[in-house]
Amino acid sequence: MQVPLLRLQCGVNSYAWGKKGLDSAAARFAAATPADGLWMGTHPSNPSRDVATGRSLLELFSENQALLSSNIASRYADKLPFLFKVLSISKALSIQAHPNKGLAEQLHARDPKNYPDDNHKPEMAIAITPFQGLCGFRPLAEITHFLEAVPALKSLVGDEAAKEFAEAAEDATEGVTDAKKAALKKAFAALMGSSPESIAEQTSKLVQQATSEGAGFAAGGVASTSGETLSGLVKQLQAEFGNDIGLFVLFFLNYVTLEPGEALFLVADDIHAYVSGDIMECMASSDNVVRAGFTPKFKDVTTLVDMLTYNFAPIEEQKMVPTEYPYVTLNRNGYSSGSSVVLYDPPIDEFAVVRSLLRGDGAKATFESLDGPSIIICTSGKGRISVGPTSAEMKEGYVFFVGATAQCILESEGGEDDEFITFKAFCEIDESGDKEKL
Numbered sequence: 248m249q250v251p252l253l254r255l256q257c258g259v260n261s262y263a264w265g266k267k268g269l270d271s272a273a274a275r276f277a278a279a280t281p282a283d284g285l286w287m288g289t290h291p292s293n294p295s296r297d298v299a300t301g302r303s304l305l306e307l308f309s310e311n312q313a314l315l316s317s318n319i320a321s322r323y324a325d326k327l328p329f330l331f332k333v334l335s336i337s338k339a340l341s342i343q344a345h346p347n348k349g350l351a352e353q354l355h356a357r358d359p360k361n362y363p364d365d366n367h368k369p370e371m372a373i374a375i376t377p378f379q380g381l382c383g384f385r386p387l388a389e390i391t392h393f394l395e396a397v398p399a400l401k402s403l404v405g406d407e408a409a410k411e412f413a414e415a416a417e418d419a420t421e422g423v424t425d426a427k428k429a430a431l432k433k434a435f436a437a438l439m440g441s442s443p444e445s446i447a448e449q450t451s452k453l454v455q456q457a458t459s460e461g462a463g464f465a466a467g468g469v470a471s472t473s474g475e476t477l478s479g480l481v482k483q484l485q486a487e488f489g490n491d492i493g494l495f496v497l498f499f500l501n502y503v504t505l506e507p508g509e510a511l512f513l514v515a516d517d518i519h520a521y522v523s524g525d526i527m528e529c530m531a532s533s534d535n536v537v538r539a540g541f542t543p544k545f546k547d548v549t550t551l552v553d554m555l556t557y558n559f560a561p562i563e564e565q566k567m568v569p570t571e572y573p574y575v576t577l578n579r580n581g582y583s584s585g586s587s588v589v590l591y592d593p594p595i596d597e598f599a600v601v602r603s604l605l606r607g608d609g610a611k612a613t614f615e616s617l618d619g620p621s622i623i624i625c626t627s628g629k630g631r632i633s634v635g636p637t638s639a640e641m642k643e644g645y646v647f648f649v650g651a652t653a654q655c656i657l658e659s660e661g662g663e664d665d666e667f668i669t670f671k672a673f674c675e676i677d678e679s680g681d682k683e684k685l
Contacts, residue, residue, distance in 0.1 A: 251314060251650025252634035255304075255622070258286045258293030287331040287622045287646055287672075290532050292363065295622075295646070304648065316618045316651035318676040329598035331622050331672040332528040333375075339484060340521040341542035342381070342493050343551075345370065347515035350554055351535050361545045362535050369595050370530035371512045371567065373602065373670065374505035375626055378524030381500040382511055384559035387416035387427060389471060390434070393498040396465040399449035399456065400438075400495050408437040428557040436552045438495055439539060447490040457481040465498075471561065472502040480522070484541070493520070493540030501562035508602060510567040512593045516556050527626070529672045531597045567591055572601050574615040586610045598674050605630065605659035605667040614655045619675035621649040623657075628667035630659040641669070 286293040294303045305325055312320035319328065334340075345368035346354055354362035372378070384390070394401045394409045401409050415430030441449075457464050457478040464481075466474030480502070484494055500518065503511065505526075513519055520541060538544055539551040569589035577586050585606035592599045603612050605628075623632065629642035633656040634649060641647070641657070649655050649671075659667035 251653040252632070252637045252639065252655075253307075253648040253650075254298040254639060255287065255295045255646040255648055256298050256301075257295045257646050285333040287624065288329060288532055289326045290330050290364075290534060292534050295648070297648075313652075314648075314650040315620050316676075319619050319651070319674060322676060326532060327620060327622075328532060328596070328674045329672055330530050330532045330534075331598075331624070331670075332530075333525070333624070333626075334521070334528050335525045336378075336521050336523050338487050339493075339523070339541050341536070341538040341544065342496050342518065342520045342540035343536050343538045343542075344518045344555060345513070345515055345530075345533070346535055346537060346550075346554060350516075350550075351533065354535065354537075354550070361547070364533050364535060366531055366533035366535070367515045368530050368533040368535050369513065369515050369593065369597070370528060371510060371591060371593050371598075371600065372505075372521070373510040373527045373529075373591060373600060374507050375525040375527060376507060378503075378505040378509075378526055379522040380503050380505075380511070380524075381497055381520040381522065382503050382513065382562060383501050383517060383519065383565050384431060384435075384499055384557065385471070385501050386559055386561055387412070387431065390431075390499055391416045393465055394434075397453065397456065397498060399453040400498050402449050402452075403441045403445060403495055404434050404437050408434045423558055423560075427559075431557045431559065432552070432555070435499060435555075435557075438499070439492060439548050439552055441492060441495075443490070446492055446495075450485060450490045450494055453481060453494060454485050476502065484522075488541050491540055496520075496540055501565065503562045503566070505566075508569070508589075510569065510591050511565060512567045512591075514556075516554050517558075518551070518555055527600070527624075527670045529598050529600050531595070567593070569602070574617075575601075575603075576613045577605075578611045578613070586612070588612055596674070596676060598672055601671045601673070603657060603667075603669045603671070605657060607663045607665065608659065608661055610667070611656060611658045614657075614671075616652045616654045617673055617675045619651050619673055621655070621671050621673040623647050623649060623655075623669050623671040625667070625669050628659060628661055628665050630657060630661075630667040632657055641667075 289304050296303050308325040348367040352365040355365040391413045412430045412434040462475040464474040464478035537551045539548045569591050572588045572590040575588045588603045624646045625641045632641045634653045
């Protein structure tokens with residue numbers, strides 16, 4: 248039987264938005280896996296391989312489905328249901344959303360070049376370093392404020408759509424209603440339908456206003472993002488992308504910052520853009536992206552406008568709050584001071600992620616066996632990983648696959664204040680076909 252602990256060689260991608268050299272966490276990690284995006288999984292665009300044999304995980308799973316578990320194999324065949332990535336972002340990623348399962352199948356059938364598979368792509372981002380991004384639509388009152396405070400934005404949306412939007416936003420009915428969503432869609436569609444000439448003309452005016460007003464830019468009212476931040480974003484993104492519709496979309500979207508360990512979960516059909524930072528990203532195994540700004544790649548504005556849910560909420564409601572992971576024992580001579588193991592468990596079947604921080608020499612985390620596969624990457628420090636009698640060194644950038652039903656032990660090495668940090672993506676499905684209750 249195949250040993251259920253394999254060190255992986257993982258595929259790397261370089262992107263126009265990526266950090267370069269040692270500033271990039273992805274590049275540093277990739278250098279250790281014998282690059283701006285490090286892919287871990289079985290997606291055919293960049294499959295991971297066993298370092299010892301050079302064979303892909305797909306090949307190994309086809310010969311021994313016990314590595315996945317019978318429940319995972321019966322549902323996902325010889326593939327991991329998740330794709331685990333490290334992204335190192337220097338220049339903003341595109342304004343984008345990922346299609347739901349039904350739309351993914353339609354897009355792939357219609358345009359397989361730009362939509363390379365038929366799977367949906369809900370995803371979760373966990374910050375490794377301080378992170379900035381745009382995620383989901385702002386509360387409507389904030390958008391109304393910006394339509395009045397930023398004349399260039401209102402010019403592109405148009406007076407009629409802006410007026411209808413403001414009237415809908417003033418509706419006293421609590422929560423997200425169909426009427427409010429319809430008004431948001433109409434205003435957003437009007438913005439996205441702007442001509443290149445109009446975008447260029449209004450970009451000049453937008454940058455002039457941001458520069459002249461500085462910290463007071465578009466401030467006041469109910470805006471949750473400071474004028475200083477907005478002014479800086481406008482000037483930064485214009486320098487990176489020129490006359491781009493994304494400069495105006497940012498007033499519709501929540502601005503978010505994450506500190507290391509904080510996370511976001513993005514459902515299918517949820518609009519977002521990453522601006523800067525290093526993150527662990529876990530998603531259903533798909534590479535489908537519908538883009539509409541901040542990118543030289545294929546843009547599909549009509550599909551993006553039609554697919555979005557047009558839900559809106561303050562950004563704090565869209566952050567994930569990790570919980571203590573119950574299926575682990577921490578030990579450091581009876582007590583592991585400063586160590587922690589937390590779970591990020593989104594409401595989908597394909598994946599969950601555990602972040603482990605072991606502090607000081609000899610801190611140990613013993614994970615109970617799972618009825619499903621795991622991939623573990625070290626992002627800081629050094630230690631050892633053990634499955635049964637098999638033990639291996641683990642340090643920054645090392646990636647391992649752990650087979651189903653295998654108990655796994657992580658143990659830190661180093662000084663008293665050193666931190667051994669790992670992220671483990673896994674999937675476990677019970678016999679009914681549902682995600683295990685963690």
